[in-house]
Amino acid sequence: MSETLSLVWLRRDLRLHDNAALYHALRSGRPVLPLFIFDRIILDNLEDRHDRRVEFIIQEINRLRDELAQMGSALIVRYGKPIDVWKELVKQYNIGDVFTNHDYEVYAKDRDKAVCELLAERGIGFHTSKDQVIFERDEVLSGSKSPYTVFTPYSRNWHGKLNAFYLKSYPTKQYFRQFYKTGALSIPTLDEMNFRPVGEPFPARTVADKLLSKYGETRDFPALRHGTSQLSIHLRFGTISIRELARQAKKADDRTFLNELCWRDFYFQVLDHFPHVEKHSFRRDYDHIKWRNREDEFEAWCRGETGYPIVDAGMRQLNTIGWMHNRVRMITASFLCKHLLIDWRWGEAYFGKKLRDYDLSANNGGWQWAAGSGTDAAPYFRVFNPTLQAQKFDPKGEYIRHWVPELNSLNYPQPIVEHAMARQRAVDTYKKGLAK
Numbered sequence: 296m297s298e299t300l301s302l303v304w305l306r307r308d309l310r311l312h313d314n315a316a317l318y319h320a321l322r323s324g325r326p327v328l329p330l331f332i333f334d335r336i337i338l339d340n341l342e343d344r345h346d347r348r349v350e351f352i353i354q355e356i357n358r359l360r361d362e363l364a365q366m367g368s369a370l371i372v373r374y375g376k377p378i379d380v381w382k383e384l385v386k387q388y389n390i391g392d393v394f395t396n397h398d399y400e401v402y403a404k405d406r407d408k409a410v411c412e413l414l415a416e417r418g419i420g421f422h423t424s425k426d427q428v429i430f431e432r433d434e435v436l437s438g439s440k441s442p443y444t445v446f447t448p449y450s451r452n453w454h455g456k457l458n459a460f461y462l463k464s465y466p467t468k469q470y471f472r473q474f475y476k477t478g479a480l481s482i483p484t485l486d487e488m489n490f491r492p493v494g495e496p497f498p499a500r501t502v503a504d505k506l507l508s509k510y511g512e513t514r515d516f517p518a519l520r521h522g523t524s525q526l527s528i529h530l531r532f533g534t535i536s537i538r539e540l541a542r543q544a545k546k547a548d549d550r551t552f553l554n555e556l557c558w559r560d561f562y563f564q565v566l567d568h569f570p571h572v573e574k575h576s577f578r579r580d581y582d583h584i585k586w587r588n589r590e591d592e593f594e595a596w597c598r599g600e601t602g603y604p605i606v607d608a609g610m611r612q613l614n615t616i617g618w619m620h621n622r623v624r625m626i627t628a629s630f631l632c633k634h635l636l637i638d639w640r641w642g643e644a645y646f647g648k649k650l651r652d653y654d655l656s657a658n659n660g661g662w663q664w665a666a667g668s669g670t671d672a673a674p675y676f677r678v679f680n681p682t683l684q685a686q687k688f689d690p691k692g693e694y695i696r697h698w699v700p701e702l703n704s705l706n707y708p709q710p711i712v713e714h715a716m717a718r719q720r721a722v723d724t725y726k727k728g729l730a731k
Protein backbone atom coordinates (compact mmCIF):
# COMPACT_ATOMS: atom_id res chain seq x y z
CA MET A 296 0.00 0.00 0.00
CA SER A 297 1.62 3.25 -1.07
CA GLU A 298 -0.81 5.87 0.22
CA THR A 299 0.30 7.38 3.54
CA LEU A 300 -2.31 6.76 6.23
CA SER A 301 -3.20 8.03 9.68
CA LEU A 302 -4.02 5.18 12.03
CA VAL A 303 -6.29 5.69 15.02
CA TRP A 304 -5.63 3.10 17.70
CA LEU A 305 -8.89 2.42 19.59
CA ARG A 306 -8.62 0.93 23.08
CA ARG A 307 -11.10 2.16 25.69
CA ASP A 308 -13.02 4.31 23.18
CA LEU A 309 -14.96 1.97 20.92
CA ARG A 310 -17.04 4.59 19.11
CA LEU A 311 -16.85 6.82 16.05
CA HIS A 312 -18.77 9.78 17.47
CA ASP A 313 -17.24 12.34 19.86
CA ASN A 314 -13.85 10.63 20.00
CA ALA A 315 -10.84 12.93 20.53
CA ALA A 316 -8.16 10.78 18.90
CA LEU A 317 -10.36 9.94 15.94
CA TYR A 318 -11.20 13.61 15.47
CA HIS A 319 -7.53 14.56 15.32
CA ALA A 320 -6.77 11.68 12.95
CA LEU A 321 -9.62 12.66 10.62
CA ARG A 322 -8.32 16.22 10.57
CA SER A 323 -4.74 15.14 9.79
CA GLY A 324 -5.46 15.42 6.08
CA ARG A 325 -4.58 11.78 5.39
CA PRO A 326 -6.92 8.84 4.88
CA VAL A 327 -7.72 7.24 8.23
CA LEU A 328 -7.90 3.58 9.25
CA PRO A 329 -8.97 2.60 12.78
CA LEU A 330 -7.16 -0.24 14.55
CA PHE A 331 -8.01 -2.45 17.52
CA ILE A 332 -5.59 -4.92 19.10
CA PHE A 333 -6.77 -7.83 21.25
CA ASP A 334 -3.87 -7.82 23.66
CA ARG A 335 -2.56 -11.37 24.15
CA ILE A 336 -0.65 -10.35 27.26
CA ILE A 337 -3.96 -9.62 28.97
CA LEU A 338 -6.18 -12.20 27.27
CA ASP A 339 -3.88 -15.17 27.81
CA ASN A 340 -4.00 -14.51 31.56
CA LEU A 341 -7.78 -14.82 31.81
CA GLU A 342 -8.49 -18.22 33.38
CA ASP A 343 -12.20 -18.25 32.64
CA ARG A 344 -12.70 -18.54 28.89
CA HIS A 345 -16.29 -17.33 29.23
CA ASP A 346 -15.44 -13.66 29.58
CA ARG A 347 -18.14 -11.02 29.22
CA ARG A 348 -15.61 -8.27 28.49
CA VAL A 349 -14.05 -10.06 25.54
CA GLU A 350 -17.52 -10.88 24.25
CA PHE A 351 -18.59 -7.25 24.63
CA ILE A 352 -15.53 -6.02 22.74
CA ILE A 353 -16.20 -8.45 19.88
CA GLN A 354 -19.81 -7.28 19.71
CA GLU A 355 -18.76 -3.62 19.61
CA ILE A 356 -15.92 -4.21 17.13
CA ASN A 357 -18.41 -5.84 14.79
CA ARG A 358 -20.73 -2.87 15.20
CA LEU A 359 -17.86 -0.53 14.28
CA ARG A 360 -17.04 -2.73 11.31
CA ASP A 361 -20.63 -2.37 10.06
CA GLU A 362 -20.65 1.40 10.58
CA LEU A 363 -17.36 1.75 8.70
CA ALA A 364 -18.48 -0.60 5.91
CA GLN A 365 -21.42 1.71 5.23
CA MET A 366 -18.85 4.41 4.49
CA GLY A 367 -16.80 2.10 2.29
CA SER A 368 -14.13 1.71 4.96
CA ALA A 369 -12.98 -0.89 7.48
CA LEU A 370 -10.99 -1.42 10.63
CA ILE A 371 -7.84 -3.39 11.26
CA VAL A 372 -8.25 -5.90 14.10
CA ARG A 373 -5.30 -7.92 15.36
CA TYR A 374 -4.73 -10.46 18.11
CA GLY A 375 -1.22 -10.39 19.56
CA LYS A 376 1.25 -8.56 21.76
CA PRO A 377 0.83 -4.86 20.95
CA ILE A 378 4.50 -4.19 20.28
CA ASP A 379 4.73 -7.20 17.93
CA VAL A 380 1.55 -6.13 16.15
CA TRP A 381 3.01 -2.66 15.62
CA LYS A 382 6.21 -4.14 14.22
CA GLU A 383 4.10 -5.89 11.58
CA LEU A 384 1.86 -2.90 10.90
CA VAL A 385 4.74 -0.55 10.13
CA LYS A 386 5.96 -3.05 7.52
CA GLN A 387 2.54 -3.66 6.04
CA TYR A 388 1.17 -0.10 5.86
CA ASN A 389 2.62 3.24 4.93
CA ILE A 390 1.84 5.05 8.19
CA GLY A 391 2.35 8.80 8.59
CA ASP A 392 0.90 9.32 12.06
CA VAL A 393 -0.79 7.38 14.83
CA PHE A 394 -3.49 8.89 17.04
CA THR A 395 -4.76 7.44 20.30
CA ASN A 396 -6.40 8.41 23.59
CA HIS A 397 -4.73 8.50 27.02
CA ASP A 398 -4.78 5.47 29.24
CA TYR A 399 -3.73 5.95 32.88
CA GLU A 400 -2.82 2.41 33.95
CA VAL A 401 0.83 1.62 34.58
CA TYR A 402 0.87 -1.26 32.10
CA ALA A 403 -0.78 0.89 29.43
CA LYS A 404 1.59 3.81 29.95
CA ASP A 405 4.61 1.49 29.56
CA ARG A 406 3.04 -0.10 26.47
CA ASP A 407 2.39 3.27 24.86
CA LYS A 408 5.92 4.46 25.61
CA ALA A 409 7.38 1.39 23.88
CA VAL A 410 5.10 1.84 20.85
CA CYS A 411 5.87 5.56 20.68
CA GLU A 412 9.62 4.77 20.61
CA LEU A 413 9.20 2.13 17.92
CA LEU A 414 7.23 4.55 15.75
CA ALA A 415 9.65 7.42 16.39
CA GLU A 416 12.53 5.30 15.07
CA ARG A 417 10.64 5.14 11.80
CA GLY A 418 9.72 8.83 11.78
CA ILE A 419 6.04 8.15 12.58
CA GLY A 420 4.28 10.59 14.91
CA PHE A 421 2.39 9.28 17.98
CA HIS A 422 -0.26 11.76 19.12
CA THR A 423 -2.31 11.24 22.27
CA SER A 424 -5.41 13.00 23.64
CA LYS A 425 -7.61 13.11 26.70
CA ASP A 426 -10.88 11.35 26.02
CA GLN A 427 -12.15 8.96 28.68
CA VAL A 428 -12.37 11.46 31.52
CA ILE A 429 -13.54 15.03 31.86
CA PHE A 430 -10.52 16.21 33.82
CA GLU A 431 -7.20 14.42 33.88
CA ARG A 432 -3.68 14.67 35.26
CA ASP A 433 -3.04 18.23 36.47
CA GLU A 434 -6.33 19.82 35.42
CA VAL A 435 -7.81 19.69 38.91
CA LEU A 436 -5.14 20.44 41.50
CA SER A 437 -5.25 21.70 45.07
CA GLY A 438 -4.32 25.26 46.04
CA SER A 439 -0.72 24.14 46.52
CA LYS A 440 -0.70 22.70 42.95
CA SER A 441 -0.53 19.11 44.12
CA PRO A 442 -2.93 16.28 43.29
CA TYR A 443 -5.88 15.88 45.61
CA THR A 444 -5.85 12.88 47.89
CA VAL A 445 -9.28 13.47 49.41
CA PHE A 446 -12.45 13.39 47.36
CA THR A 447 -14.57 16.21 48.85
CA PRO A 448 -12.25 19.14 48.03
CA TYR A 449 -11.43 17.54 44.67
CA SER A 450 -15.13 17.28 43.83
CA ARG A 451 -15.76 20.90 44.84
CA ASN A 452 -13.07 22.06 42.45
CA TRP A 453 -14.22 19.57 39.76
CA HIS A 454 -17.85 20.75 39.84
CA GLY A 455 -16.68 24.38 39.85
CA LYS A 456 -14.63 23.88 36.68
CA LEU A 457 -17.25 21.86 34.82
CA ASN A 458 -18.35 24.17 32.03
CA ALA A 459 -19.45 23.89 28.40
CA PHE A 460 -15.85 24.00 27.13
CA TYR A 461 -14.92 20.70 28.81
CA LEU A 462 -18.17 19.03 27.78
CA LYS A 463 -18.05 19.93 24.10
CA SER A 464 -18.26 17.00 21.68
CA TYR A 465 -15.65 16.37 19.01
CA PRO A 466 -17.63 16.68 15.75
CA THR A 467 -16.08 13.66 14.05
CA LYS A 468 -19.03 13.10 11.71
CA GLN A 469 -18.16 16.17 9.64
CA TYR A 470 -14.93 14.46 8.59
CA PHE A 471 -16.08 10.87 8.02
CA ARG A 472 -15.23 11.24 4.27
CA GLN A 473 -11.59 10.96 5.41
CA PHE A 474 -11.93 7.24 6.25
CA TYR A 475 -9.70 5.18 3.98
CA LYS A 476 -11.71 3.39 1.30
CA THR A 477 -11.13 -0.33 1.47
CA GLY A 478 -13.03 -3.61 1.58
CA ALA A 479 -13.67 -5.52 4.82
CA LEU A 480 -10.66 -6.75 6.80
CA SER A 481 -10.83 -9.92 8.87
CA ILE A 482 -11.77 -9.90 12.57
CA PRO A 483 -10.70 -12.72 14.91
CA THR A 484 -13.62 -14.63 16.39
CA LEU A 485 -14.12 -15.55 20.05
CA ASP A 486 -13.39 -19.12 19.10
CA GLU A 487 -10.10 -18.24 17.40
CA MET A 488 -8.99 -16.54 20.61
CA ASN A 489 -10.12 -19.59 22.58
CA PHE A 490 -13.09 -17.93 24.32
CA ARG A 491 -16.66 -19.17 24.57
CA PRO A 492 -19.75 -16.95 24.53
CA VAL A 493 -21.70 -16.27 27.73
CA GLY A 494 -24.56 -15.26 25.50
CA GLU A 495 -26.37 -12.75 27.73
CA PRO A 496 -27.46 -9.35 26.42
CA PHE A 497 -25.59 -6.30 27.69
CA PRO A 498 -27.28 -3.25 29.25
CA ALA A 499 -28.49 -0.46 27.00
CA ARG A 500 -26.08 2.28 25.99
CA THR A 501 -28.33 5.12 27.12
CA VAL A 502 -29.73 6.43 30.35
CA ALA A 503 -33.23 7.86 30.61
CA ASP A 504 -33.67 11.40 31.88
CA LYS A 505 -36.32 9.85 34.12
CA LEU A 506 -33.66 7.89 36.00
CA LEU A 507 -31.44 10.92 36.31
CA SER A 508 -34.24 12.95 37.85
CA LYS A 509 -34.62 10.50 40.74
CA TYR A 510 -31.20 8.81 40.84
CA GLY A 511 -30.42 10.34 44.25
CA GLU A 512 -33.42 8.51 45.73
CA THR A 513 -33.02 5.16 43.98
CA ARG A 514 -29.27 4.60 43.72
CA ASP A 515 -28.78 2.90 47.09
CA PHE A 516 -31.44 0.23 46.79
CA PRO A 517 -30.14 -2.89 45.05
CA ALA A 518 -33.58 -4.47 44.63
CA LEU A 519 -34.59 -1.76 42.14
CA ARG A 520 -33.93 -2.99 38.62
CA HIS A 521 -33.36 0.50 37.30
CA GLY A 522 -32.12 2.30 40.39
CA THR A 523 -28.74 3.01 38.76
CA SER A 524 -27.73 3.55 35.15
CA GLN A 525 -25.90 0.23 34.44
CA LEU A 526 -23.72 2.23 32.11
CA SER A 527 -20.45 1.05 33.66
CA ILE A 528 -19.54 -1.38 30.86
CA HIS A 529 -20.15 1.36 28.29
CA LEU A 530 -18.02 3.84 30.20
CA ARG A 531 -15.31 1.20 30.60
CA PHE A 532 -15.05 0.54 26.88
CA GLY A 533 -15.99 4.00 25.69
CA THR A 534 -19.09 2.94 23.79
CA ILE A 535 -20.64 6.08 25.21
CA SER A 536 -18.92 9.44 25.48
CA ILE A 537 -18.28 10.73 28.99
CA ARG A 538 -18.80 14.29 27.73
CA GLU A 539 -22.23 13.53 26.29
CA LEU A 540 -23.28 11.72 29.45
CA ALA A 541 -22.07 14.51 31.73
CA ARG A 542 -23.88 17.05 29.54
CA GLN A 543 -27.09 15.06 29.88
CA ALA A 544 -26.69 14.86 33.67
CA LYS A 545 -25.93 18.56 33.87
CA LYS A 546 -28.98 19.40 31.81
CA ALA A 547 -31.13 17.21 34.06
CA ASP A 548 -29.51 19.06 36.96
CA ASP A 549 -28.52 15.75 38.56
CA ARG A 550 -25.62 16.62 40.82
CA THR A 551 -25.68 13.22 42.52
CA PHE A 552 -25.12 11.42 39.23
CA LEU A 553 -22.48 13.92 38.16
CA ASN A 554 -20.77 13.23 41.45
CA GLU A 555 -20.43 9.56 40.49
CA LEU A 556 -18.70 10.62 37.26
CA CYS A 557 -16.51 12.79 39.45
CA TRP A 558 -15.53 9.75 41.57
CA ARG A 559 -14.58 8.07 38.32
CA ASP A 560 -12.29 10.95 37.30
CA PHE A 561 -10.93 11.10 40.85
CA TYR A 562 -9.79 7.47 40.87
CA PHE A 563 -8.21 7.83 37.42
CA GLN A 564 -6.13 10.74 38.64
CA VAL A 565 -5.19 8.85 41.83
CA LEU A 566 -3.88 5.96 39.72
CA ASP A 567 -2.09 8.33 37.38
CA HIS A 568 -0.37 10.30 40.16
CA PHE A 569 0.12 7.48 42.68
CA PRO A 570 0.80 4.33 40.62
CA HIS A 571 1.96 2.46 43.75
CA VAL A 572 -1.74 1.93 44.61
CA GLU A 573 -1.87 -0.84 42.05
CA LYS A 574 0.13 -3.14 44.34
CA HIS A 575 0.26 -1.34 47.69
CA SER A 576 -1.93 0.55 50.09
CA PHE A 577 -2.29 4.21 49.20
CA ARG A 578 -1.40 4.87 52.85
CA ARG A 579 1.75 2.85 53.15
CA ASP A 580 1.31 2.10 56.85
CA TYR A 581 -1.69 -0.08 55.99
CA ASP A 582 0.69 -2.53 54.36
CA HIS A 583 1.66 -3.60 57.91
CA ILE A 584 -1.74 -5.08 58.71
CA LYS A 585 -1.44 -8.77 59.47
CA TRP A 586 -4.20 -10.35 57.40
CA ARG A 587 -5.55 -13.76 58.43
CA ASN A 588 -5.96 -14.81 54.79
CA ARG A 589 -7.86 -18.05 55.49
CA GLU A 590 -8.34 -19.69 52.11
CA ASP A 591 -11.47 -21.62 53.12
CA GLU A 592 -13.13 -18.40 54.27
CA PHE A 593 -12.11 -16.62 51.08
CA GLU A 594 -13.68 -19.40 49.03
CA ALA A 595 -16.90 -19.23 51.03
CA TRP A 596 -17.00 -15.48 50.37
CA CYS A 597 -16.37 -16.00 46.64
CA ARG A 598 -19.18 -18.56 46.41
CA GLY A 599 -21.62 -16.43 48.40
CA GLU A 600 -21.82 -18.83 51.36
CA THR A 601 -20.84 -16.72 54.35
CA GLY A 602 -24.19 -17.00 56.12
CA TYR A 603 -24.63 -13.21 55.85
CA PRO A 604 -27.52 -12.89 53.36
CA ILE A 605 -26.63 -9.47 51.91
CA VAL A 606 -23.01 -10.50 51.38
CA ASP A 607 -24.03 -13.79 49.79
CA ALA A 608 -26.62 -12.09 47.58
CA GLY A 609 -24.00 -9.67 46.29
CA MET A 610 -21.43 -12.34 45.55
CA ARG A 611 -23.99 -14.48 43.74
CA GLN A 612 -25.13 -11.50 41.70
CA LEU A 613 -21.49 -10.92 40.73
CA ASN A 614 -20.90 -14.59 39.89
CA THR A 615 -24.12 -14.83 37.87
CA ILE A 616 -24.30 -11.59 35.87
CA GLY A 617 -20.79 -10.10 36.18
CA TRP A 618 -22.11 -6.98 37.88
CA MET A 619 -22.90 -6.04 41.47
CA HIS A 620 -24.77 -3.05 42.82
CA ASN A 621 -22.46 -0.36 44.26
CA ARG A 622 -23.92 -0.45 47.79
CA VAL A 623 -23.41 -4.21 47.88
CA ARG A 624 -19.87 -3.91 46.46
CA MET A 625 -19.13 -1.75 49.51
CA ILE A 626 -20.70 -4.25 51.92
CA THR A 627 -19.06 -7.38 50.44
CA ALA A 628 -15.65 -5.69 50.19
CA SER A 629 -15.83 -4.42 53.76
CA PHE A 630 -16.89 -7.87 54.97
CA LEU A 631 -13.88 -9.52 53.34
CA CYS A 632 -11.34 -7.01 54.68
CA LYS A 633 -12.77 -6.39 58.13
CA HIS A 634 -14.89 -9.39 59.17
CA LEU A 635 -12.64 -12.00 57.61
CA LEU A 636 -9.39 -10.01 57.71
CA ILE A 637 -8.45 -11.08 54.19
CA ASP A 638 -6.07 -8.89 52.20
CA TRP A 639 -8.04 -6.42 50.06
CA ARG A 640 -5.86 -7.40 47.08
CA TRP A 641 -7.44 -10.89 47.07
CA GLY A 642 -10.90 -9.38 46.80
CA GLU A 643 -9.77 -6.83 44.26
CA ALA A 644 -8.38 -9.61 42.07
CA TYR A 645 -11.59 -11.65 42.38
CA PHE A 646 -13.73 -8.68 41.35
CA GLY A 647 -11.22 -8.13 38.53
CA LYS A 648 -11.94 -11.60 37.18
CA LYS A 649 -15.71 -11.35 37.42
CA LEU A 650 -16.83 -7.76 36.82
CA ARG A 651 -17.98 -6.96 33.32
CA ASP A 652 -17.18 -3.31 34.11
CA TYR A 653 -13.80 -4.06 35.69
CA ASP A 654 -11.67 -0.97 35.69
CA LEU A 655 -8.43 -0.98 37.62
CA SER A 656 -8.78 2.60 38.89
CA ALA A 657 -12.37 2.39 40.24
CA ASN A 658 -11.94 -1.16 41.51
CA ASN A 659 -8.72 -0.37 43.30
CA GLY A 660 -10.24 2.83 44.68
CA GLY A 661 -13.32 0.96 45.91
CA TRP A 662 -11.30 -1.80 47.55
CA GLN A 663 -8.87 0.53 49.24
CA TRP A 664 -11.82 2.58 50.48
CA ALA A 665 -13.35 -0.57 51.99
CA ALA A 666 -10.05 -1.67 53.53
CA GLY A 667 -9.50 1.79 54.97
CA SER A 668 -6.11 2.05 53.24
CA GLY A 669 -7.15 4.42 50.46
CA THR A 670 -7.47 8.10 49.76
CA ASP A 671 -10.83 8.70 51.42
CA ALA A 672 -10.67 6.01 53.97
CA ALA A 673 -13.20 6.03 56.75
CA PRO A 674 -11.55 5.52 60.16
CA TYR A 675 -10.58 1.86 60.51
CA PHE A 676 -12.74 1.38 63.60
CA ARG A 677 -15.85 2.09 61.54
CA VAL A 678 -16.94 -1.39 60.48
CA PHE A 679 -20.07 -1.92 58.37
CA ASN A 680 -22.65 -4.10 60.09
CA PRO A 681 -23.97 -6.25 57.21
CA THR A 682 -27.25 -6.98 58.99
CA LEU A 683 -28.03 -3.30 59.58
CA GLN A 684 -26.95 -2.46 56.03
CA ALA A 685 -29.42 -5.03 54.71
CA GLN A 686 -32.23 -3.66 56.90
CA LYS A 687 -31.57 -0.15 55.65
CA PHE A 688 -30.99 -0.75 51.94
CA ASP A 689 -33.04 -3.90 51.31
CA PRO A 690 -35.81 -3.34 53.87
CA LYS A 691 -38.24 -5.84 52.32
CA GLY A 692 -35.50 -8.39 51.67
CA GLU A 693 -36.36 -8.50 47.94
CA TYR A 694 -32.79 -8.33 46.69
CA ILE A 695 -31.67 -10.98 49.15
CA ARG A 696 -34.54 -13.36 48.36
CA HIS A 697 -33.85 -13.03 44.66
CA TRP A 698 -30.21 -14.12 44.96
CA VAL A 699 -30.46 -16.35 48.04
CA PRO A 700 -33.72 -18.24 47.54
CA GLU A 701 -32.81 -20.93 50.10
CA LEU A 702 -32.47 -18.31 52.86
CA ASN A 703 -35.08 -19.77 55.19
CA SER A 704 -34.26 -23.41 54.58
CA LEU A 705 -31.87 -25.72 56.41
CA ASN A 706 -29.51 -25.55 53.43
CA TYR A 707 -28.47 -21.99 54.19
CA PRO A 708 -25.12 -21.85 56.09
CA GLN A 709 -24.64 -20.47 59.60
CA PRO A 710 -22.71 -17.16 59.76
CA ILE A 711 -19.04 -17.78 59.10
CA VAL A 712 -18.11 -15.35 61.90
CA GLU A 713 -20.03 -13.67 64.68
CA HIS A 714 -20.35 -9.94 63.96
CA ALA A 715 -19.37 -8.43 67.35
CA MET A 716 -16.32 -10.69 67.71
CA ALA A 717 -15.23 -10.05 64.09
CA ARG A 718 -15.64 -6.31 64.52
CA GLN A 719 -13.47 -6.23 67.63
CA ARG A 720 -10.89 -8.50 66.03
CA ALA A 721 -10.66 -6.18 63.02
CA VAL A 722 -10.26 -3.10 65.19
CA ASP A 723 -7.52 -4.77 67.28
CA THR A 724 -5.67 -6.11 64.22
CA TYR A 725 -5.75 -2.77 62.42
CA LYS A 726 -4.61 -0.94 65.56
CA LYS A 727 -1.68 -3.30 66.01
CA GLY A 728 -0.66 -3.12 62.32
CA LEU A 729 -0.82 0.66 62.20
CA ALA A 730 1.23 1.01 65.38
CA LYS A 731 4.25 -0.58 63.65
Ligand code: FAD
Binds near residue numbers: 556620646
Ligand atom coordinates in the same frame (compact mmCIF):
# COMPACT_ATOMS: atom_id res chain seq x y z
P1 FAD B 1 -24.22 4.33 38.41
O1 FAD B 1 -24.57 4.43 39.84
O2 FAD B 1 -25.29 4.51 37.42
O3 FAD B 1 -23.04 5.40 38.15
C1 FAD B 1 -22.76 5.92 36.86
C2 FAD B 1 -21.30 5.74 36.53
O4 FAD B 1 -20.49 6.46 37.43
C3 FAD B 1 -20.82 4.30 36.66
O5 FAD B 1 -21.13 3.55 35.50
C4 FAD B 1 -19.32 4.48 36.87
O6 FAD B 1 -18.63 4.68 35.67
C5 FAD B 1 -19.26 5.78 37.68
N1 FAD B 1 -19.18 5.45 39.12
C6 FAD B 1 -20.19 5.26 39.97
N2 FAD B 1 -19.73 5.04 41.22
C7 FAD B 1 -18.39 5.07 41.13
C8 FAD B 1 -17.33 4.93 42.07
N3 FAD B 1 -17.57 4.71 43.38
N4 FAD B 1 -16.06 5.00 41.63
C9 FAD B 1 -15.80 5.25 40.33
N5 FAD B 1 -16.75 5.41 39.39
C10 FAD B 1 -18.03 5.32 39.79
N6 FAD B 1 -16.75 0.75 39.01
C11 FAD B 1 -16.28 0.40 37.80
O7 FAD B 1 -16.63 1.04 36.80
N7 FAD B 1 -15.41 -0.64 37.66
C12 FAD B 1 -14.98 -1.37 38.74
O8 FAD B 1 -14.17 -2.30 38.57
C13 FAD B 1 -15.49 -1.04 40.02
N8 FAD B 1 -15.14 -1.76 41.12
C14 FAD B 1 -15.62 -1.39 42.35
C15 FAD B 1 -15.22 -2.12 43.49
C16 FAD B 1 -15.67 -1.76 44.76
C17 FAD B 1 -15.21 -2.54 45.98
C18 FAD B 1 -16.56 -0.68 44.89
C19 FAD B 1 -17.06 -0.28 46.26
C20 FAD B 1 -16.96 0.05 43.78
C21 FAD B 1 -16.51 -0.29 42.50
N9 FAD B 1 -16.91 0.42 41.33
C22 FAD B 1 -16.40 0.07 40.12
C23 FAD B 1 -17.77 1.61 41.45
C24 FAD B 1 -19.29 1.35 41.30
O9 FAD B 1 -19.68 0.32 42.14
C25 FAD B 1 -19.68 1.01 39.87
O10 FAD B 1 -19.18 1.99 38.97
C26 FAD B 1 -21.22 0.97 39.71
O11 FAD B 1 -21.78 0.04 40.58
C27 FAD B 1 -21.58 0.62 38.27
O12 FAD B 1 -22.95 0.53 38.10
P2 FAD B 1 -23.78 1.67 37.32
O13 FAD B 1 -23.18 1.87 35.96
O14 FAD B 1 -25.21 1.33 37.40
O15 FAD B 1 -23.45 2.95 38.21
